[in-house]
Every structure is written in C-alpha cells, then in structure tokens.
Amino acid sequence: MSLPQRLKTETRPHxxxxxxxxxxxxxGLTLDGYRRHLEALYGFHLPxxxxxxEVLEEELPALHLHERRKLPWLEVDLRALGHDAASLARLPRCPEPPSLGSLPEALGGCYVLEGATLGGQLILRHLRRHFEGAHAGDFVFFRAYGDDVGSKWRGFAEVLTRAAEDTSEPDFGDRVVKGAQDTFDAxxxxxxxALG
Structure with a gap:
C-alpha cells in the first residue's frame, strides 16, 4: 500500500x-456563523x-510550500466580512496545535491541509448557493487552487511518495500517519x- 493510500485508510476515523x-x-448557516468559522480556521492555520x-520549506523545497499557504486566502475572506489587520491580529489562536517538528510529522500535517482543498470544492458550491445575493465575499479560501486543485493534490502525493522512498528511516510512514492523525484531532x- 502506498503512503497516500495508508494515510487515507489509517486517518479515516480522525x-x-x-x-x-x-x-x-x-x-441554517448565517453570515455571522460563516465569519466565525473562518475566524476559527484562521486561528488554526496560523500556528x-x-x-x-519551519520544517518543509528548507527540508522539502520540491513541495513549493509558499504556493500552498492558505492564510492569505483566509485573510481576503475575513477582510470581505469586515476584518482589518488589527482585528485579525486579535483573533484567538489554537493553543494546542499539532507537534509537527520533523519532516514526517510535518508531511502528515500538510496532508491534512492539502486534502482539505479537495473537500473545499464541495463546501464552495454549497456556500455560493446558500449565500447567493449576500455580501459574503468571494470564498477565496474554499476556491483554493481553482482549476489546479487536482494537479496540486497529485503534486503533493508525488512529493510525499518520493520522500518516503528516499528515506532510510524505517518508521517514516508511521510518523507521517501519526502527524496526520494528530493534525485532524487538533x-x-x-x-x-472555537465554535462552542
């Protein structure tokens, strides 16, 4: 079983x-509920x-992590709902983010964030219908990579697979899975x- 397949199987309950x-x-989602949800996502993505x-940009440049950052998209959506730089800085942050301090665990965390872009396509369709005519912004976060969402996901899976093949660590795959499980749980x- 490939590492992406293992991740899908072994993180399913998480x-x-x-x-x-x-x-x-x-x-019954309201604009206020949507804004609160984006604020919670921001508080998680920031840490x-x-x-x-810290880990992946230096150790795995092939991932092009700077192109995969979601925070700028969340900021655009939150600004459309009334936030500015000062209010964004005051938003609560997740106090116990997953510990992703080494390459395999960080890849597991990245798996979760990248996978969310796929699910975001379904949410995007719902939000566009649900808030049609409302001043809800452009749903930039859920549009993620736009038409490139599939190719970005495949690119991530290729880098992940190559990293697992190139390592001499016998527990590399186990640690990637644990990083993903911990990220889902956190x-x-x-x-x-955050949402009460």
Whole structure:
C-alpha cells in the first residue's frame, strides 16, 4: 500500500471526527456563523502553517510550500466580512496545535491541509448557493487552487511518495500517519472549542 493510500485508510476515523465539527454545510448557516468559522480556521492555520514552514520549506523545497499557504486566502475572506489587520491580529489562536517538528510529522500535517482543498470544492458550491445575493465575499479560501486543485493534490502525493522512498528511516510512514492523525484531532478539538 502506498503512503497516500495508508494515510487515507489509517486517518479515516480522525478525518470523520474532524469533518463532523465543520458546520458550513448546515442549512441554517448565517453570515455571522460563516465569519466565525473562518475566524476559527484562521486561528488554526496560523500556528500550523508556521510550523510547516519551519520544517518543509528548507527540508522539502520540491513541495513549493509558499504556493500552498492558505492564510492569505483566509485573510481576503475575513477582510470581505469586515476584518482589518488589527482585528485579525486579535483573533484567538489554537493553543494546542499539532507537534509537527520533523519532516514526517510535518508531511502528515500538510496532508491534512492539502486534502482539505479537495473537500473545499464541495463546501464552495454549497456556500455560493446558500449565500447567493449576500455580501459574503468571494470564498477565496474554499476556491483554493481553482482549476489546479487536482494537479496540486497529485503534486503533493508525488512529493510525499518520493520522500518516503528516499528515506532510510524505517518508521517514516508511521510518523507521517501519526502527524496526520494528530493534525485532524487538533483541528477537531480547536473547532469545537472555537465554535462552542
């Protein structure tokens, strides 16, 4: 089984629990609820993307992590809903982000964030219909890579597979899976706390 397949299989229960904390598909979603959800996503991505940058930009330049950062997209969406630089700086941050301090764990965390861009396509369609005619912004975060979402995902899977093949660490794959599981779990805990 390839590492991407292992990740899909072995993180499934963690993924499902995290997904159950996302409330963006609820029929009663208000603009305020949407804004609060984006604020929670911002509070999670800020520390997680910082940790990923520390590890992956230097150790795995082929990933082009700077092109995969989601924070700028969240900032655009939040500004469309009334935030400015000062209010963004005051938003709560996830106090217990996953520990992604080495390459395999960081790749596991990146797997979660990159995979979310695929699910974001479904959420995007719902939000466009749900908020049609409302001043909800352009849903930049959920548009992610636009038409390139599939190729970006395949590119990530290729880099992940190559990193696993090139390593001499016997537990590399196990640690990638653990990093992904921890990221899903931290995301779920934070979202439930942030959204109440």
């Amino acid at each position: 993924h499902e629990r995290a997904e159950s904390a996302v409330r963006l598909m609820e029929p 997680v993307e910082a940790r990923l940058s 995301f779920e805990r934070w979202l439930r706390r």
